[in-house]
Amino acid sequence: MSLDRTRLAARIARDIPEGAYVNLGIGAPTLISDYLPEGAEIILHTENGMLGMGPQPRPGEIDPDLINAGKVPVTELPGAAYFHHADSFGMMRGGHIDICVLGAFQVSQAGDLANWSTGAPGAIPAVGGAMDLAIGAKQVFVMTDLLTKTGESKLVAACSYPLTGVGCVTRVYTDRAVFDVTPDGFAVTETFDTTLEELTRLTGLELVDRTHAEPIDIVQEAGT
């Protein structure tokens, strides 16, 4: 079976090592924080000026001065630090953030990312910090469904939507498989109840086979 969002979040959390400084993009990537190993010191960065972000507050304990990039109330963990926006984006652009996880409309086999606009006429454009994260973090992970709601592959030969960043994506975690961006195109490193042939058919791309010898039991890990 393919992975639902929470299981995919749990799968990505497995690849975030202790000691990493991590930015989880707004939307689905924020789910990953629920699956980071308990007790591991992984420092979450939020673009609006904080390291050491904690979970959402209990009812009645909301602090409107303490929010995340999605403008959702959060908490501070011991050792947290606040800073202004220029420092916060210097952390991204300056290569100080180890991993960021972003959503995507499209990722090209060259690692180009499109995730801020579909270019649809009449839509109100909004980019926020996506372009800074995309080009700044040491590793850029994308978390997405492989296919759009209408069945088109989000992995493409070249993005047709407006770009967020050029050649910036490291790895794409989808509900069907994990893909590394390599000089030879997308390399499949892990599949979730599908085959390379099926993935080739769905994406229309030539894929490199680098699947693990032993599949990892994600379902059990995320089921807790």
Added chain:
Amino acid sequence: MIDKVRADAAAAVAGIEDGSTVMISGFGRAGQPVELIDALIGLGPNELTIVSNNAGNGDVGLARLLAAGRVRKIVCSFPRQLDSWVFDGLYRAGEIELELVPQGNLVERIRAAGAGIGAFFTPTGFGTPLAEGKETREIDGRNYVLEYPIHADYALIGGYRADRLGNVIYRKTSRNFGPVMAAAATTSIVQVDEVVAVGALDPEGIVTPGVFVDRVVTVGERNWLEGGVFVGADDAEGNRGPASDRTAPGPAASARTKGDAA
């Protein structure tokens, strides 16, 4: 004696004229100087250019300024939000100009203005529509876009505590754009919960030194603090108590419901 403290928010925003460029701090509602914005609406200048990360939330603060028809253009990174209906309506009706800037470029352009930098090369945005028509350069094998500073006539900033010299500290993530904008504007105006005696702020902890600040005004304690102690709120707008106890928000409603707010 230096005294940057003004009697009220109206006195703090005095002199802002038609056509001014005004920076407004805040990320969403956090750090948005609602009382200063309300005073600006009361003062009445038109044709403003606003520089702010977002384009207003709900019907208060920046959203209320937009609804009042005072803004010609907004420079921001993320106008579209769940509660940005005021901006959305104006934009769709073609009644407001938008300059969309990636967030890190926005803040760095503001920083550059305050730091006396003439322009800078940034990798952010290279190869994207937001860099179209801009000068680019390859430096050590990486591609960069040339970006210019954003100056402003005024900055309206949401601080936490200040002294009469204009030294300011902030609260948590409401700091966001405040310190950077304070340096970038010709006249920087900071609202705070409380003005404390000179010497009461720890010199090691001052975030915005007074040299960057021109005017300070006290607007009363935020709703989720009591005597400087965090007591919590029941929603991100800072309301307390069951939702049924609250009055319905109107166009002039503010998240701040207690204290001596202007």
